[in-house]
Amino acid sequence: MMASSYNAKDEDGHITVSGPGGGTLKNKKPDNTAFKQQRLPAWQPILTAGTVLPAFFIIGLIFIPIGIGLYVTSNNIKELEIDYTGVDMSSPCFNCSQNFSWNSTRPCTCTIPFYLEQAFESNVFMYYGLSNFYQNHRRYVKSRDDSQLNGDIEALLNPSKECEPYARNENKPIAPCGAIANSMFNDTLELFYIDPNGTKIQIPLMKKGIAWWTDKHVKFRNPGGNNPNLTAVFQGTTKPVNWRKPVYELDTDSENNGFINEDFIVWMRTAALPTFRKLYRIIQKKNSMIPTLPRGNYTLEVVYNYPVGSFEGRKRMILSTISWMGGKNPFLGIAYITVGSICFFLGVVLLIIHHKYGNRNNSADITN
């Protein structure tokens, strides 16, 4: 863009016409500085086969153990996945999935029995998973109002137009507005352990700590500051169309109610891919002696509220333990082992080639 232009030297004639001729020529000797003479001291790294080959070996030697570590860690993670969508006739939730209607008042529940082959030792994380659910669709992703969720009264009553068509209902602003909030996952999952002697023990599920700390404490705020009376705060707003109850009745615990309800916050963090899982509950280890989830029979009781049949989605419940690298995912371990092996292998091959080629090259030089 500077090309179209003026060149100061071109214009010299104009500028210096009144000056004495030739007077400007005196100071033209260029400075002898390293920068101007392009002689700045410089490090000139030379990547030769000699320096690269050891690097290959070192990478190989580092990556392979890391990969093995990752792979082993991932394998040690215990994971159990139960699809409760109810597509098959045989599935306990088949009825619920077929008879779904938005305005039914009586919740439909279904019970899925399962057997845990291995005991889950440490903390167990309970996820719900959805498939073919495009939480990353553009229309969906942008359909939220973070100002409203951050407790802004102004935004509470005037939701952003990005929330359309979930911004207003019956002339009242929707709180929380937008498609994301509207489609919040509302199945209730409960887990029961069937004692060897047949008693059904409910496993306590913890709902704290499932959302990012910063989301829970900073990004999401209830309007009206610390006013405990959320009903009053949300006065003048209406619940999202597909919700059964308003936002201020999400939980009885005031620390987990309204916009700072953790289930809600987790849902609001839109997933990256159409098949995703979200943290639902945490089953905490009680003491070191007994495993969190011992081997045995369990039932999963689902209050089936969330329809996925219309878009051929799937719903899953996942129980998983967690390691330092997160949930079960063999990808990283395999990738590290592969890359490490490739590097090592390349190092060996190159070493051989280099030696042979280098020698031949030298002799060729001599004959020349």
Place this chain on the structure above:
Amino acid sequence: MLRRRLNRLLGGDERRVDSRTIYVGHRPCPATEAFIPPKFCDNRIVSSKYTVWNFLPKNLFEQFRRIANFYFLIIFLVQVIVDTPTSPVTSGLPLFFVITVTAIKQGYEDWLRHKADNEVNKYLVTVLENGQKIRTESEKIKVGDVVEVKEDETFPCDLILLQSSRDDDTCFVTTASLDGESNHKTHYTVPDTEKDLESLNATIECEQPQPDLYKFVGRMHIYKKDQEPAVRSLGPENLLLKGATLKNTQKICGVAVYTGMETKMALNYQGKSQKRSAVEKSINAFLLVYLCILVSKALVCTTLKYVWQSEPGQDEPWYNQKTQREKDTNLYLKMFTDFLSFMVLFNFIIPVSMYVTVEMQKFLGSFFITWDKDFFDPEIQEGALVNTSDLNEELGQVEYVFTDKTGTLTQNNMEFIECCIDGFQYKYRDAGSELDGFCVTDGPVSKLQQKAGREKEELFLRALCLCHTVQVKESPGPGQGQADGLMDQVDGLGLGGEVLRPEEQRGFIASSPDEVALVKGAMRYGFTFLGLESKNMKILNRNNDVEMYELLHVLNFDPVRRRMSVIVRSKSGDTLLFCKGADSSIFPRVRPEEVDRIRMHVERNATEGYRTLCVAYKQLSAEEYAQADAGLREARLALQDREEKLMAVYNQVETGMSLIGATAVEDRLQEEAAETMEALQGAGMKVWVLTGDKMETAKSTCYACRLFQRNTELLELTVRTLEDGGRKREERLHELLLDYHKKAVQDAPPVKAGVTRSWSTANQDYGFIIDGATLSMVLNSSHDSNSSRYKSLFLQICQNCTAVLCCRMAPLQKAQIVKMVKNSKGGPITLSIGDGANDVSMILEAHVGIGIKGKEGRQAVRNSDYAIPKLKHLKKLLLAHGHLYYVRIAHLVQYFFYKNLCFILPQFLYQFFCGYSQQPLYDAAYLTMYNICFTSMPILAYSLLEQHICIEVLLDNATLYREIAKNAMLRWRPFFYWTVLGVFHGLLFFFGVRYLFSNPALQDNGQVFGNWSYGTIVFTVLVFTVTLKLALDTRHWTWINHFVIWGSLAFYVFFSFFWGGIIWPFLRQQRLYFVFANMLSSVSAWLVIILLILLSLLPDILLVVFRKPRGPNARQLSEDSLLQTSDRSCHTTVLQAPEGARVKGSKE
């Protein structure tokens, strides 16, 4: 209006309407019935483009005329109008930034121009009005005003000199600021004007303004009471140009003829054609490819989107309803807006910032040329000059070098070597270094006496002393008049009583250095030219007597006649004509029997590389003189076709002369001319010498410059060879061309790329010689079919010759040749280098024009793209600067395309996972900042500082230049390599993270990551990989590179924390809140980032192993560099083969 008036005035002579009439002092003259002041423009210089009012619209209009800016404007508008995935800010902000910066820069420059204009326009000048001196501002001068100018002032407009304070009605002027010539030029008052300017009643008729500084035609009608109006001719010698400075004259008065924008200076500062470099053409080609990629990506996505949506439940699931407006939109309109949305989403593939960076690189990079102290010449106290920064990289691509001979290959510093009088040879030697057996100890004078008759000798020497336009430089002592200085020198001369050494000689100033050399030569033999005093030439002869000759006429030198003459009248009353000129122009005009005696000497001198001139004289009888005088005066008064008329008279007068002798003047080679030429040839450039000089002289210069070597077979195609066979010229031409073609083209083995000259000793080198006359036969042959055939034959021969010499060229023919080569197959890059006005046409024609700040004025420098003080600087300019600039910009361009490809590809791939909904993968801030902040500085630093091979090695190994010949780094192969690399990286980034996200629970507390974390991980990998890739390519790490590369990465991390660390007010979406910090708390994210970066760089690291020196050049190079002792900045022991080899490696 003007036309009618003039017609009336001139009696309806239709041909003279394109002239203007000026009333001196605005006084009506008696000849015209009514005085109507003609309207001319005022004396305001306007070099500025804008005013305060029109700046914004005009500047914006000009900026958006550039296709790139327009494209981004369209994208921006689409974003504003259509519902697009990214906010208009993402493309609006960079565009706004670019437009603003450019506007500010242009505004500032325009402000400077306004200031300079004002300085000139408000300058106070003295205008004589009704006998009173009035101080007024320069801009208020009107055509016809009588202006007074004092010593050392510049002329405020173009003036006709009416009165000078000097006795001899002359004034001295320097035109340093116009054309750089610092010598004093003499200008003359209009003869016979009255001393009293108030009573002067005159009109001036002159041509309309035209830019040629050295041409002016006009005449002045002087009306005196009761007399016929007198008519005086006006020429350039009467015209004082705006911008020139008055010297050595107390004051002058002149009448303004051209003012303001119509002055010759203003006309000369207009419009220079823009040259575009080959790199830019490559960029445009690549852009086209990327545009196709962009459009096809958008098309693919749009199509798939509608295919996908046609499945039930996908288009509008219950959780993601459309708004009413979206539902109502027409399907085809929706498709179209979807297509536009995808275009917007992927538009970053063609970044605004590339244009900015390329421009910055060129602009800043050109400073290194001006700063280079190796280009500084202590003699003229100047370094290199860059007139355009657009062509830096073109310097690394030159295939043909067209060079002028005189002043470029040679120094244009003439030295008188010998002369030949009446067939006898006189060789001058310094008395001290007397070795020649023929010479007698008591000096040249006695030697002269031994040979030719004394009378002839003296006639010859007088001719040398008189036949020239040399001025004696006045002594610069303050308050000392011209005469004093002269007398001192005369005294000194008298006392010494012998020939002065060159150092002690007086200063002579002349338009051509040959003349000075001749005058100095005559001085050595005892005849000293003392100067011109009121039309009398004074000569100090051998007996220390002063001889006076009245100078009657000067028949100026011109390149067509190739001779000049003077007519003088001696004290004894004889009228003599002395003529000197090229042999070809003198021989036909003298008696043939005299020619034979001298021709041999002339030819021998010419083969030795000397410039020869023949000197002739003629005694004019009173009638002859009267006739000549009348003819000359008449021709000089002519307003139209003055040149032609003068020429006719000259030719008529300069006949029937008798030849006295010939001179030989040596023009020394420029410093290191031979080395430079050898280096250029070693670098694979073809050097063509285009000169107006004689073939023999030029040929010897070529030998001296080692352009022709002993074993070079010369193919001559000149008038002489054509006339050899005694047949028709055309036939002979045809025959010779075919013959040479067979020799040089068909029989020659195909030239292998990269084979140096030293390697191909088995091949016969050919040199080609052609002269102007033959060239015009080749180019303008009467039969059209033949013409094109001859031309292609000629081109093919020339292209297979190592050096081509074109002699006897007219300036326009030089340009013709350049044009022919430029437009030949393959479009080779041409470079012209020259120092004189006659080289301007070829400098303008070639891709790169280089001016030498030589002795022949500044025209070449003014019209060039680069100007250097000496020929030897060409070597570094091309081999080092050109090479580096080319490598830098080529890498810059490829890198830019690469980094945007792998930036956008993941975003494209993401569409397959988000229902083709145009969901951006990265946050808007990242989209905007990627090209502006995160990745722009390292590549800019690289493109300014990189020295992949250090300068010393480049200079020592000219063959390295061949490695980048033919745009090697920007051809489709390297482009393909970079594109594949970009695609590979893009795929790797996206799918690497994709598989990681198959379980999004990546933190050790079981919490999951969302789509923005996904994008941030990909983006982090991207920024690091792209920066580290550049780091891998950087061979020359200065502290700036370190600072910028690590600084950018640190800035990215810092920015990400900052951007995600705050709930931003005024933003409705806080997408990245703590996303980056959370990402860093996940070990898996770290591991995947490290893995992907390493895996992406693996191919590049791998290539290093394959990047072995290959081929003779590279091997030779590595040997050379091993020999190279560790220089200050050059510690390289093993050098990397440049890009080409690297690409080759990648294929294996």
